[in-house]
Each structure stands twice: as structure tokens, then as C-alpha cells.
Amino acid sequence: MNTDKHSQNLKKEDYLSHIAFDSVIFGFNGKDLKILVLQYHNTGLFALPGGFVRRNESLDEAVSKGVVERTGIDNIYLEQFQTFGGLDRFDSKAMERILKMNGLDPKANEWLLDRFISIAYYALINFEEVNPVPDALADSIEWYSFEELPPLMMDHEEIVQKALETLRANLDRKLLGMNLLPEKFTMRELQNVYEKIMGEPFKRTAFQRKMLATNALIRHEKRFTGGAHRAPYLYSFKTMVKDRS
Amino acid sequence: MNTDKHSQNLKKEDYLSHIAFDSVIFGFNGKDLKILVLQYHNTGLFALPGGFVRRNESLDEAVSKGVVERTGIDNIYLEQFQTFGGLDRFDSKAMERILKMNGLDPKANEWLLDRFISIAYYALINFEEVNPVPDALADSIEWYSFEELPPLMMDHEEIVQKALETLRANLDRKLLGMNLLPEKFTMRELQNVYEKIMGEPFKRTAFQRKMLATNALIRHEKRFTGGAHRAPYLYSFKTMVKDRS
DNA sequence: TCGTTATTGTAACAATTTGTTACAATAATA
DNA sequence: TATTATTGTAACAAATTGTTACAATAACGA
Numbered sequence: 007m008n009t010d011k012h013s014q015n016l017k018k019e020d021y022l023s024h025i026a027f028d029s030v031i032f033g034f035n036g037k038d039l040k041i042l043v044l045q046y047h048n049t050g051l052f053a054l055p056g057g058f059v060r061r062n063e064s065l066d067e068a069v070s071k072g073v074v075e076r077t078g079i080d081n082i083y084l085e086q087f088q089t090f091g092g093l094d095r096f097d098s099k100a101m102e103r104i105l106k107m108n109g110l111d112p113k114a115n116e117w118l119l120d121r122f123i124s125i126a127y128y129a130l131i132n133f134e135e136v137n138p139v140p141d142a143l144a145d146s147i148e149w150y151s152f153e154e155l156p157p158l159m160m161d162h163e164e165i166v167q168k169a170l171e172t173l174r175a176n177l178d179r180k181l182l183g184m185n186l187l188p189e190k191f192t193m194r195e196l197q198n199v200y201e202k203i204m205g206e207p208f209k210r211t212a213f214q215r216k217m218l219a220t221n222a223l224i225r226h227e228k229r230f231t232g233g234a235h236r237a238p239y240l241y242s243f244k245t246m247v248k249d250r251s
Numbered sequence: 252m253n254t255d256k257h258s259q260n261l262k263k264e265d266y267l268s269h270i271a272f273d274s275v276i277f278g279f280n281g282k283d284l285k286i287l288v289l290q291y292h293n294t295g296l297f298a299l300p301g302g303f304v305r306r307n308e309s310l311d312e313a314v315s316k317g318v319v320e321r322t323g324i325d326n327i328y329l330e331q332f333q334t335f336g337g338l339d340r341f342d343s344k345a346m347e348r349i350l351k352m353n354g355l356d357p358k359a360n361e362w363l364l365d366r367f368i369s370i371a372y373y374a375l376i377n378f379e380e381v382n383p384v385p386d387a388l389a390d391s392i393e394w395y396s397f398e399e400l401p402p403l404m405m406d407h408e409e410i411v412q413k414a415l416e417t418l419r420a421n422l423d424r425k426l427l428g429m430n431l432l433p434e435k436f437t438m439r440e441l442q443n444v445y446e447k448i449m450g451e452p453f454k455r456t457a458f459q460r461k462m463l464a465t466n467a468l469i470r471h472e473k474r475f476t477g478g479a480h481r482a483p484y485l486y487s488f489k490t491m492v493k494d495r496s
Numbered sequence: 497t498c499g500t501t502a503t504t505g506t507a508a509c510a511a512t513t514t515g516t517t518a519c520a521a522t523a524a525t526a
Numbered sequence: 527t528a529t530t531a532t533t534g535t536a537a538c539a540a541a542t543t544g545t546t547a548c549a550a551t552a553a554c555g556a
């Protein structure tokens with residue numbers, strides 16, 4: 007990862023001008039729900055992982071590639087949820103600072119200071135599997151829970167808010183929990199995912215009955231964790247084609 | 252509407268390159284559900300109403316303006332539902348033909364032949380109120396029901412399909428029926444909207460009870476249509492701020 | 497070995513919502 | 527004034543969801 011590569015990566019003629027994407031990458035570890043946030047070199051600026059679309063790749067390909075680069079894992083659940091096209095959504099001053107701090111010439115990369123429309127996606131992953139990697143312009147990428155989220159650039163806080171709303175609305179229509187859990191998990195862990203996402207507690211018995219009634223779970227052996235109580239069964243989701251609409 | 256104005260309207264430097272929008276405008280007349288489709292001059296090409304985004308207007312403004320121009324009415328319910336960014340979604344041959352047939356020079360408007368990403372919106376209106384107006388490049392704009400839809404350009408059929416899916420998914424979460432009906436309507440008319448959109452019949456009594464239970468309807472005087480039967484009440488929706496997210 | 501403790505799995509019952517059937521109350525018309 | 531086609535409501539049934547209760551354990555320590 008050197009500066010040469012950076013400037014090469016951002017040649018105007020390789021990309022569709024005015025078009026960017028941003029991703030809200032949700033991670034879960036059995037207990038907490040967090041998202042990935044980038045911090046740019048020496049600027050104090052925080053932002054969502056994002057990128058641009060090359061002329062010879064589709065939008066979905068560009069986003070998928072970007073998310074793989076940040077997380078190191080392939081085959082992530084991705085869902086486009088909204089395109090942001092406000093007049094306010096460019097901050098050429100901030101972008102100029104970011105370029106300068108990365109040793110790039112703002113003049114030579116003037117197209118990056120112009121107005122962008124951004125297509126936003128959210129991704130769901132089990133964050134034990136992940137070793138996040140900052141992008142070319144950032145010096146760090148970290149997991150943040152919603153309570154400790156730093157102030158984000160431009161409209162990125164609005165994007166996070168909308169991502170969470172969409173995730174909540176989709177949660178009971180699709181089986182999104184599966185993407186945040188390891189292969190096998192207990193009913194309590196599944197309930198934890200749902201509660202963290204929805205931000206409210208559920209009744210254990212009703213939750214269990216409803217989940218079993220969906221007929222989407224396979225019961226496996228019990229898991230003996232060493233707790234002084236009955237051991238819970240492990241479950242996995244019946245494999246189905248993931249919906250990548 | 253003259254050719255001068257057309258070419259003026261499409262000056263490259265006024266617009267964000269690579270960015271377009273398309274709109275699926277649903278109309279209802281108490282009986283049928285239809286959408287607006289454009290036909291281009293002497294090309295046999297059909298397409299959804301769409302347009303481009305000026306540098307000095309937001310995406311939502313651009314779309315709103317475009318829909319007002321086509322329908323002649325302001326304050327339409329509009330909802331962004333998906334952005335299409337496939338590699339396949341430009342057809343420079345077709346675009347060239349459209350420009351030529353409108354007396355425009357493809358060379359001078361080369362940016363229009365390039366790849367576009369399109370943000371798609373759907374709109375809901377009561378189509379009695381509307382007198383559709385073709386855009387600068389089209390010679391007709393007509394209402395088509397889904398059964399008689401002509402073959403559409405590029406991925407526009409996919410866009411229509413997705414619009415219908417989204418409308419259906421949103422129907423029981425939001426009160427979208429209101430945008431397709433006149434100010435006052437009967438319970439039967441409301442049920443007709445729901446049935447046409449969902450493509451399946453509902454039980455009259457359960458539908459009525461559910462609608463009344465939402466507490467979102469105001470009951471007015473009866474409507475005497477001349478039928479040899481009990482006259483139905485008229486209802487209107489309790490006014491609320493329309494959700495234009 | 498055998499209570500004790502903290503869960504988990506299930507069943508039983510209650511409350512709520514949704515589906516179905518029945519029927520009286522009309523508007524027009526003959 | 528009887529007839530016809532619909533509408534508005536109520537009554538009952540079925541299905542879903544919410545709540546409570548309780549037995550079945552794993553581990554631990556007396």
C-alpha cells in the first residue's frame with residue numbers, strides 16, 4: 007500500500023464521475039452490535055467506508071469489492087438501501103485536506119472535490135471472522151457501537167441512521183440474523199442479535215416458539231459451556247440462496 | 252417546446268454526468284392500475300419517464316420537477332426505491348437514434364451516449380387529475396396497464412417489476428392508498444386499490460373492519476349513486492404529513 | 497453423592513387478532 | 527310495496543401471540 011498505488015487508483019478517467027458509494031458494515035460478536043468507521047490521516051475526520059465505481063464494473067461489483075477490501079472476507083451479505091443526492095453532500099475543504107494529508111495533489115485530483123451522489127449499502131457480518139483493513143486514504147478502521155460513535159463527515163450519520171431503520175424493517179421479513187452469527191449458535195445468541203438490532207427485549211418463550219415455527223432452523227448437539235445449568239441446543243440455519251437483491 | 256430549447260436543456264456542463272433517474276408513475280381511476288410510458292419519435296422505443304440531475308439541484312428536486320413536468324400536478328407522493336448500476340444499462344445505439352430523430356447531433360451530445368447509473372422512484376397519483384405531457388424527446392406519453400405494457404428499453408421492465416414489489420411491500424406499512432384516490436371515496440373503492448396493487452382479492456368484511464380499526468379514516472355523508480341498494484358512506488383520510496423520505 | 501443454582505425446553509392457558517358467516521338496513525326500481 | 531343488490535355490523539370460530547408455570551438439566555460445592 008504505497009502512495010503511487012493510491013494516485014494510480016484514483017485516476018479520473020477510470021471512474022464514473024459524481025458517483026460514490028458508502029457502506030454501513032454491521033458486525034456482531036454474540037453480544038454487541040457495532041459498525042466499521044474509518045479515520046483519515048491527521049485530519050480528525052471520521053467516515054464510513056466507501057469508494058468509487060470504475061467505468062468497467064457494475065455498481066454492485068464496486069461495492070462488493072470495496073467491502074471485501076475492508077473486511078478481508080468474501081461472500082458478505084450486502085443490501086442497497088438508499089441513494090443520497092443532497093446538494094449539501096460535498097465538502098471540498100475536507101476532501102482537500104484528506105488528499106493533502108495523504109500526499110496527493112488536490113489539483114491533480116480535482117474531480118474528487120466535486121459534487122457526488124452516493125449509493126448506500128449495508129453489510130452484515132459476524133465480526134469475529136474479520137480483520138478490518140483501512141483504505142488507501144485512512145490510517146485506521148475501527149468497530150464502534152452506536153453509543154460511542156464519533157461525529158461523522160458530511161451526511162454519514164444520516165446514512166447510518168437510515169441503515170439501522172432499514173435493517174430493523176427488514177429483520178422480520180428476511181432471515182437477516184444468520185449473517186451476524188457463526189455457523190452454529192444458541193437460541194439465546196439469536197435472541198441477542200434481534201434484541202440488539204431492534205433495541206428492545208423480547209420474551210424468551212415467545213421468541214423461541216416463533217423462531218422454531220419458521221421451520222428455518224436445524225437443531226444440532228447441545229453446547230456444554232461449563233455453566234451450572236441445563237445446556238442449550240445449538241442451531242444452524244437451513245441453507246438457502248442468500249437474497250442479494 | 253422547440254428544438255432550441257431541447258439542446259439548451261441538455262448542455263453537458265449543466266448536469267451531473269453518468270447520473271439519471273427513472274420514474275414509475277402509478278395511476279388509479281377507481282378501477283384500474285396503470286403506469287405512464289413514453290414513446291420516442293419515430294423509433295418504436297418505449298421508456299419510463301426520466302431525466303438528469305442539474306449541478307445546482309438535489310436529486311429529489313430533479314425527480315420531483317421531472318414528475319411535475321410529465322403529470323402537470325404538484326405535490327405528488329414520490330418514493331425512491333432502488334438505484335440501478337449494471338454494466339449493461341446503456342444502449343448508445345438507441346440513444347443515438349433518439350437524438351437523431353429529435354434533430355439533435357449525437358456528437359454534440361456525446362455525454363448522453365455514455366454509461367449512466369439510474370436512481371428509480373415510484374409515484375402515486377389519482378389519474379383522473381392528470382393530463383400527461385411527453386418530454387422533450389418523446390412524442391407520446393400514455394397510461395398502460397400491466398397486461399398491455401409494451402416492451403421497454405434497457406432494464407426498464409426490471410425497474411417496473413421492482414417498483415411493484417416495493418409498492419406491495421410498503422402497502423401494509425404505510426397508508427399508500429390515499430395517494431391513488433380522490434379526496435372522498437367509498438370503502439369499496441379503497442378495497443379496489445388494495446386488490447389491484449396486491450393482485451389478489453380480500454374479504455370485504457375483514458378489510459372494512461381492519462381499515463376502520465386503523466383509525467385513519469374519517470366518515471362523511473353517504474354517496475347516492477343511483478344503484479338499487481344501500482348507499483355506502485364516503486371516507487377521507489385523516490390528514491397527516493406525507494412521508495417523502 | 498446429592499442438594500443448590502441458573503438456565504433451557506415445552507406445555508398450558510389467556511388475550512388478541514384475523515377469518516367467516518349471518519343478517520338486518522337501506523336505495524332504487526318495477 | 528315487494529324485489530334486488532349492496533353495505534354496515536355483529537357474532538362466532540380459528541389462528542396467532544403473550545404469559546405463566548414447571549420439569550429437565552449441567553456444573554458446583556457441601
